[in-house]
Amino acid sequence: MELVTTQGLVKRFGSLTAVDGVSLRVQRGEVVGFLGPNGAGKSTTMKMITGFLQPDAGSASIAGIDVAKDPVAAKRRVGYLPEGAPAYGDMAVGAFLEFCGRIRGLRGGRLNDRLADMVDAVALADVWNRPIETLSKGFRRRVGIAQALLHDPDVLILDEPTDGLDPNQKHEMRALIRAIAPGKAIIISTHILEEVEPVCSRAVIIAAGRIVADATPQELTEPTGKPSAVFVTVGSREETVVSRLEMVVKGRVEIIERFDGSTRVVIHADGTTPDPIGLAAVLAGSGLPIEEIGLYRPKLDDIFRAVTTGGNPTLH
């Protein structure tokens, strides 16, 4: 079932078009990683889906409810962590979460049960009675997540949920998101790309207010479904490495990294199946000091850089 639908969302701030026609469908069970450089329009899109900002054009709906037509009903179905995890700093964690729960219509035993669940889910027991302004960034973020999860919403919109968490906390946060994912539609914005592969079932890359790529993380890094290149590390930093390689191998040679006394290059198989073992045999006779050979898998970083700077248009 489609829980989040946006149709041609547009938002302008003065002469700047922050979001320029974003259409998105998210089903139950999907975790969508919303990626993009700073200022690409991720947060603005999220603000329109959650009903904080009204779009200048287009529409958003939550579980079939148009956010502009019935905002209160739509907001009831959403849990939202705004950027920076805002909260009332002078309130204790428990009192703040109770306030959010009561506003969301939770009462009595159900409210207490959910609060207790949140204590366990994001580990808040130690800070329950402390004012939020005295907490570390990581704990504040967790309070924000707890607030978003409190009413067990169908749709979760999390703006940079792992920002400010240490590696252990990040790991726990990802585990938590994976655990709750099956019953919900989740949209997570992030600029940390390693986060996408372990957590998200889908990556949507947005640049200059437009969606430039929308696929699974695997499809993004391997558009053909299998590796298409071989990397070779040569124990030399000389400029001639590329030309010497090109004399012995078929395919395009591209330097991807230079470090210490070595050069790492990618040899694109260009349509044929890459064959590192055969290549090793060929290179052994070339006299080049070969250190490593392996199948090349581009990192999401590279894809991200390519599509957000207008490099590779073939990933749509």
Next chain:
Amino acid sequence: MNASLATVGIVFQREFRAYFATPLATVFLVVFLAVASGMTFFLGGFFDRGQADLTAFFFWLPWLFLVLIPAIAMRLWAEERRSGMIELLLTLPVRTGELVVAKFLAAWAFTGVALVLTFPLWATVNYLGKPDNAVIAGTYLGAWLMAGAFLAVSACVSAATKNQVIAFIGAAVVSFLLVMAGLNLVLGALSGWAPAFVVEIARSLSFLDHFQRITLGVLEAPTVFFFVSLIVLCLVVNTLLVDLKKTV
């Protein structure tokens, strides 16, 4: 409708408690009571008047409100904007109007607490003589109503900015004009060039005029109507401002 009343109640509770969670409440109440008593006894000549009434206290009240009410109201919306809480609040399943009303009522209740705490003055005049307690009670109600009008105006200004200092100064200036509207200073400046009806409108806006009528005796319907409609108008504008200026 029930659901929305529940929301107002929950937000009201949180807001009202928030005053006492920080030193704000204590500082405000101490300053209010100290300055109110100071003005009553020294500027108002409480004892010299030789009359058992609270005129000396009520006479200065509009001027005290003029400074202190913007101080309560400045954080109402400016602080929500600055902290980003406004984004969370407005994505909770609530209507903006419910938040506006709840925040206003909480601040108004707080000014009510401040007024109630001046009861030793009332007790004093009862100890010293036989005041007309009905007039005093009516004047207290009128004073609270006027405080509400100051608050609603100040909350409106707070909704237009995320800077508390601007919210305070803006609210104080608007409040000052409303208090002064009935004095010759303002009317004289207007009467030279503005049509007579504009001068009349300015005069009718004067908090001072309305409040002086309250201190003389009974709460009159036109005065109550004036303050209540001003409060309602400001709350409506406040709601529009919050909805329109989300990304200040």
